[in-house]
Amino acid sequence: MDEPVSYDVDAVRARFPALSHPTSSGRPLVYLDSAASAQKPDVVIEAIDTYLRSQHANVHRGLYELSAQATHLYEQARNRVADFLGASTPDEIVFTRGTTEAINLVAATFPLGPGDEVVVSELEHHSNLVPWQLACARTGAKLVVAPITDEGSLDWLAFRERLSSRTKLVAMAHVSNALGTVLPVADIASEAHRVGAKVLFDGAQGVVHGTVDVKAIGADFYAFSGHKVYGPTGIGALWGRYDLLAALPPYQGGGEMIREVTLEGSTWADPPARFEAGTPAIAEAIGLGVAVQWFTGLGRDAAAAWEAELLAYGTEQLASVDGLRMIGTSPRKAGVMGFVIDGVHGQDLATLLDEQGIAVRVGHHCAQPAMRRMGVTGTVRASIGCYSTIADLDALRDGLRRAVRILR
Ligand code: PMP
Numbered sequence: 217m218d219e220p221v222s223y224d225v226d227a228v229r230a231r232f233p234a235l236s237h238p239t240s241s242g243r244p245l246v247y248l249d250s251a252a253s254a255q256k257p258d259v260v261i262e263a264i265d266t267y268l269r270s271q272h273a274n275v276h277r278g279l280y281e282l283s284a285q286a287t288h289l290y291e292q293a294r295n296r297v298a299d300f301l302g303a304s305t306p307d308e309i310v311f312t313r314g315t316t317e318a319i320n321l322v323a324a325t326f327p328l329g330p331g332d333e334v335v336v337s338e339l340e341h342h343s344n345l346v347p348w349q350l351a352c353a354r355t356g357a358k359l360v361v362a363p364i365t366d367e368g369s370l371d372w373l374a375f376r377e378r379l380s381s382r383t384k385l386v387a388m389a390h391v392s393n394a395l396g397t398v399l400p401v402a403d404i405a406s407e408a409h410r411v412g413a414k415v416l417f418d419g420a421q422g423v424v425h426g427t428v429d430v431k432a433i434g435a436d437f438y439a440f441s442g443h444k445v446y447g448p449t450g451i452g453a454l455w456g457r458y459d460l461l462a463a464l465p466p467y468q469g470g471g472e473m474i475r476e477v478t479l480e481g482s483t484w485a486d487p488p489a490r491f492e493a494g495t496p497a498i499a500e501a502i503g504l505g506v507a508v509q510w511f512t513g514l515g516r517d518a519a520a521a522w523e524a525e526l527l528a529y530g531t532e533q534l535a536s537v538d539g540l541r542m543i544g545t546s547p548r549k550a551g552v553m554g555f556v557i558d559g560v561h562g563q564d565l566a567t568l569l570d571e572q573g574i575a576v577r578v579g580h581h582c583a584q585p586a587m588r589r590m591g592v593t594g595t596v597r598a599s600i601g602c603y604s605t606i607a608d609l610d611a612l613r614d615g616l617r618r619a620v621r622i623l624r
Contacts, residue, residue: 222518223522225602247601247608248600249599255446257510259510260447267502296509300511300512301430303455307487308461308487311492315343315418321491323351324351325467326384332384334358335413338362339389339395339397339583339585341418364589387418388415390417390423391552392552394554396554425551426516438456446510447503447506450500451504466490470493473491520550523601524551537613538557543590562594572618576596577599580593580594
């Protein structure tokens with residue numbers, strides 16, 4: 217199959233130094249684990265390098281030139297993330313360690329009590345399930361789970377049936393990391409709002425696969441991680457509607473998040489500072505700002521269209537592997553292919569693929585309930601990024617055939 221002219225994947229790949237490093241076997245790296253963490257383009261690496269070499273100081277504190285410059289770079293990153301998500305104002309962007317911390321922030325502060333309900337789906341990553349279990353245990357609210365279908369889509373009627381005036385929050389993935397399912401986020405948001413609930417989307421995978429506009433979706437909160445969108449680890453963001461953020465109490469106490477402190481008590485800064493206690497991950501935030509700007513420049517919809525082609529091609533090629541069963545076959549899917557192969561253990565498959573320089577993930581992908589629902593304990597997962605190629609998928613198909621021959 218030819219690469220489409222509109223998307224020059226070779227030029228994209230050339231921006232990612234890690235992709236040109238051979239593996240220890242001497243074979244080229246076939247990186248098919250972008251859903252776990254994406255590789256980094258040169259611009260991100262260089263921005264962090266420059267910052268650490270010559271621009272570092274603590275932010276928001278010093279009056280001297282270096283601190284003012286670091287503050288400017290940090291706040292510029294916030295502006296870039298705001299643009300990336302379609303936020304009304306950069307003040308709606310709270311930097312966090314990632315998706316997990318962003319969801320924990322809301323779970324720890326969102327007002328809930330006995331009689332209230334939080335609705336999640338059966339396909340959630342543990343990051344969008346366990347924080348709600350903890351919040352419900354703490355507040356006496358009830359966790360309600362909307363089931364998924366055999367193909368891994370949200371069971372729409374069952375979801376609607378679970379909504380009521382008791383529902384205070386709907387917390388759902390935008391895109392499932394384990395099954396690849398793209399959830400109908402705008403419809404979920406309008407259903408949630410119909411019963412007066414707020415809606416939070418776990419966008420860890422959603423931001424990577426197409427343009428996200430939080431206002432067009434109708435979201436109230438949206439969480440994502442930098443490292444999945446070609447930025448660094450240790451940084452991510454929570455977007456929240458400003459009036460909602462302003463109504464939440466602090467998540468952690470410390471420097472930077474206060475208005476005034478006395479020995480008797482304290483008052484809080486406005487968002488986003490209220491939720492950014494302590495010295496932030498400055499270099500990482502700058503790297504994230506550069507990453508989202510670079511990814512936007514690449515064309516998020518063009519990258520998503522390329523990934524859709526790869527997904528269709530990869531799905532077809534994998535179907536030709538003897539005994540392979542795809543887990544997650546929703547008609548609306550992003551570039552995640554989870555599968556099992558009859559009579560072959562996933563760990564053994566992944567090990568043999570690794571010997572051929574092919575990096576895939578095996579296990580439950582932090583979505584044990586989803587795996588259980590699909591009748592498996594785990595899958596082998598190949599996931600694609602903006603730099604993935606037809607050749608990567610051919611290598612996977614051939615590698616799997618070889619592995620199956622050895623293992624059976
Ligand atoms: N949700 C989804 C859908 C994910 O894919 C991930 C990462 N695998 C997370 C949440 C958690 O992200 P992080 O570990 O970066 O906080």
